[in-house]
Amino acid sequence: MMSDSAEQPRSVGRLITAKRGRSKLHWSDVFSYVYLGLGVLLMFAPVVWLALSSFKTPAGLLEFPPTLLPLGQISVEVPGYDDPLLMFSTTMEDGSVRELAQVRRIGIVATMLDPNDPDQTFSVPITQNEPIREVRMAWENYSGPLERFNFMSYLWNSVIVTTAATIVTLLINSMAAYGLSIYEFRGRNAIMLFVIGTLMIPITVILVPMYLVVTSMGMVNSLWAVILPGAATPTGVFLLRQYMLTIPKDLIEAARMDKASEWQIYWRVVMPLALPAIAVLAIFSIMWRWNEFLWPLIVLSRSEVYTLQVGLNAFQGELNVQWHYILAMTVVTLIPVVLVFAFLQKFITTGIASSGMK
Amino acid sequence: MPEKNANTSLSDRLTAIAAIPVVLFFRLFEAPFRFVQKIGGLKAMPYIFLLPNLAFFGVFVVVPLFINFSFSFTGGTNIFLSERVYTGTEQYEFLFDCGNYLDPQSCREDRFWKAIFNTMTFVVLQVSSLVALSLVTALILNRKIRARGFFRAVFFFPVLLSPVVVALIWKWILLRDGILNAFLVSIGLERILFFISPEWAMFWAIFVSIWSQMGFYMLILLAGLQAIPPDLYEAAEMDGTSPERVFWRITLPLLWPNLLVVVVLALIKGVQVFDEVFVLTGGGPGTATQFIVQYIYTTGFASSVQNFGLASAASVVLGLVLFVLTLAQLAAVRRKNDV
Numbered sequence: 001m002m003s004d005s006a007e008q009p010r011s012v013g014r015l016i017t018a019k020r021g022r023s024k025l026h027w028s029d030v031f032s033y034v035y036l037g038l039g040v041l042l043m044f045a046p047v048v049w050l051a052l053s054s055f056k057t058p059a060g061l062l063e064f065p066p067t068l069l070p071l072g073q074i075s076v077e078v079p080g081y082d083d084p085l086l087m088f089s090t091t092m093e094d095g096s097v098r099e100l101a102q103v104r105r106i107g108i109v110a111t112m113l114d115p116n117d118p119d120q121t122f123s124v125p126i127t128q129n130e131p132i133r134e135v136r137m138a139w140e141n142y143s144g145p146l147e148r149f150n151f152m153s154y155l156w157n158s159v160i161v162t163t164a165a166t167i168v169t170l171l172i173n174s175m176a177a178y179g180l181s182i183y184e185f186r187g188r189n190a191i192m193l194f195v196i197g198t199l200m201i202p203i204t205v206i207l208v209p210m211y212l213v214v215t216s217m218g219m220v221n222s223l224w225a226v227i228l229p230g231a232a233t234p235t236g237v238f239l240l241r242q243y244m245l246t247i248p249k250d251l252i253e254a255a256r257m258d259k260a261s262e263w264q265i266y267w268r269v270v271m272p273l274a275l276p277a278i279a280v281l282a283i284f285s286i287m288w289r290w291n292e293f294l295w296p297l298i299v300l301s302r303s304e305v306y307t308l309q310v311g312l313n314a315f316q317g318e319l320n321v322q323w324h325y326i327l328a329m330t331v332v333t334l335i336p337v338v339l340v341f342a343f344l345q346k347f348i349t350t351g352i353a354s355s356g357m358k
Numbered sequence: 359m360p361e362k363n364a365n366t367s368l369s370d371r372l373t374a375i376a377a378i379p380v381v382l383f384f385r386l387f388e389a390p391f392r393f394v395q396k397i398g399g400l401k402a403m404p405y406i407f408l409l410p411n412l413a414f415f416g417v418f419v420v421v422p423l424f425i426n427f428s429f430s431f432t433g434g435t436n437i438f439l440s441e442r443v444y445t446g447t448e449q450y451e452f453l454f455d456c457g458n459y460l461d462p463q464s465c466r467e468d469r470f471w472k473a474i475f476n477t478m479t480f481v482v483l484q485v486s487s488l489v490a491l492s493l494v495t496a497l498i499l500n501r502k503i504r505a506r507g508f509f510r511a512v513f514f515f516p517v518l519l520s521p522v523v524v525a526l527i528w529k530w531i532l533l534r535d536g537i538l539n540a541f542l543v544s545i546g547l548e549r550i551l552f553f554i555s556p557e558w559a560m561f562w563a564i565f566v567s568i569w570s571q572m573g574f575y576m577l578i579l580l581a582g583l584q585a586i587p588p589d590l591y592e593a594a595e596m597d598g599t600s601p602e603r604v605f606w607r608i609t610l611p612l613l614w615p616n617l618l619v620v621v622v623l624a625l626i627k628g629v630q631v632f633d634e635v636f637v638l639t640g641g642g643p644g645t646a647t648q649f650i651v652q653y654i655y656t657t658g659f660a661s662s663v664q665n666f667g668l669a670s671a672a673s674v675v676l677g678l679v680l681f682v683l684t685l686a687q688l689a690a691v692r693r694k695n696d697v
Contacts, residue, residue, distance in 0.1 A: 032498045036509050043512050046527045065540035172410040179407030198419045200684045204630045204651045205677040208658050208670045209422035212437050232414030262403045263391035267384040291520035293633045298659050309522045330526045337518050
């Protein structure tokens with residue numbers, strides 16, 4: 001178990017830093033905080049930069065050096081002109097600076113007017129013009145892919161795969177864990193060994209034959225090809241079994257006395273008691289499935305069945321990369337994971353720390 | 359407090375409503391299972407409960423594992439085994455036909471050997487830096503610092519991001535007109551085309567994979583550090599032992615089993631590197647960041663001629679490496695549990 005409290009001073013740190021004199025900081029304290037500060041920057045800044053960039057217009061993204069915030073040029077409606085006019089901060093001949101709207105531009109000379117006094121126009125070289133800009137979010141980066149492309153169907157496919165696979169995983173893994181923890185039977189250890197053995201076979205080693213199996217079952221280019229193969233996870237069985245072993249046998253005996261069937265004991269007695277472990281497995285399963293890439297990339301070759309990850313990869317591999325859409329879609333892909341993490345951080349970190357799995 | 363009661367009963371009611379489909383679902387199976395129990399008796403039940411899971415393992419893991427071997431002894435482009443030609447060990451001979459094993463250029467299948475060399479470079483550099491950084495971070499987070507939970511979360515969250523997202527985040531930073539190049543230009547340096555230079559591409563492949571995985575290993579090491587009994591440190595303090603000595607004599611030996619597990623886990627994952635690097639560099643420039651899994655993927659699935667036999671043979675080679683590493687993992691875990 002991890003403890004958040006810094007109350008138990010049991011670290012080497014305390015010894016290394018054993019403060020010499022109350023107020024003086026030891027060099028290692030300084031080092032620690034500098035390290036952590038840089039760490040926060042390095043871990044967060046890329047994601048923040050992604051989020052900020054995702055609100056920039058295609059023109060804004062092309063700028064070099066890039067601006068920190070998404071900016072858009074201010075424009076004003078001037079009576080007598082049909083289209084809104086773009087605002088510039090213009091350095092006049094006498095050296096004064098005025099905010100003017102551009103009426104038209106011919107070559108390197110722009111015709112400007114003061115929006116407050118639209119009758120008078122000036123001709124200035126465009127080198128004297130500096131656009132006036134304000135923070136403006138390009139929401140169309142987000143709405144665009146939803147309307148055009150198949151982005152909505154990618155999103156939908158990912159949701160279906162994640163939900164269906166998690167349900168199947170929870171059901172069959174909890175059944176197996178129940179069988180392996182509640183009963184004493186011939187071959188139990190052999191099956192346990194078999195389960196641990198399959199834990200050792202990563203998917204990267206059996207890609208080709210898995211593809212054959214999925215093809216023979218006629219599942220290529222259907223979501224089932226992504227949902228089913230990974231549904232039985234040895235880690236899941238292992239995690240649930242360890243938890244179910246702690247359930248007192250008397251409870252099960254008592255239920256049997258009451259003429260409960262084995263299936264009833266499974267879902268009415270054991271499952272509710274194993275809920276914490278099931279929650280952990282559910283979180284992991286959701287993460288695995290939402291983020292899965294290599295296998296969907298292999299079995300899903302038609303864009304209607306792409307999941308988000310495969311779809312994103314296809315977009316970024318296009319000849320004419322539309323970064324403004326890609327960045328926005330990346331943010332959308334990231335949101336569920338961030339939400340899950342924000343709310344369930346404790347579950348996840350203790351789950352990993354205690355089982356050493358990811 | 360009536361208000362609180364109202365709240366709980368509302369949430370209770372919502373839970374009950376949400377549970378209805380679940381309950382109905384499980385009820386559905388009650389009759390068939392009762393029937394099976396009547397016929398087979400209690401003795402049959404564990405097997406019944408295990409059946410679905412084992413069927414999945416069998417169909418999607420065990421059978422494929424054996425088919426993999428048969429595949430690697432066949433040629434042709436048909437996916438169905440019955441339509442494939444038996445070629446004996448030809449695929450393996452092709453893979454291992456080298457003038458000089460230290461020079462990928464001299465091999466008939468130079469892409470394979472390039473991938474092996476790339477993977478070895480990657481694994482050595484990535485795993486050593488990854489473990490060192492995780493250890494330093496865990497040691498610092500184990501100190502008496504403020505806001506430890508916050509810092510732990512900060513280092514951990516990239517673990518949960520999908521490899522595709524991680525790769526796109528960094529690709530956006532590293533592009534020709536990206537923010538990193540803007541920074542370089544602003545301090546008076548030249549722009550660097552990171553994805554054109556083989557060395558830089560490899561560097562960023564390693565960097566990005568460390569960025570996204572470090573939190574996981576840090577967490578395991580932190581758990582290990584917190585499991586070290588505090589009285590050891592107290593005793594050392596009473597004896598006036600120097601902090602360096604405490605680290606080498608107490609912390610490191612007691613953390614060693616955890617460290618070993620972390621190293622082996624990182625090795626197993628490192629050998630299988632694919633996702634984030636594939637999206638980040640596409641294996642390029644040329645084949646500079648093409649790793650063994652990408653070789654399998656390209657050979658078997660992404661080329662116009664799908665060479666399943668060759669891909670299987672390469673998978674078997676990868677499988678053997680992973681098998682050895684897994685034995686090391688088992689030994690490491692056993693040692694950890696013994697201590």
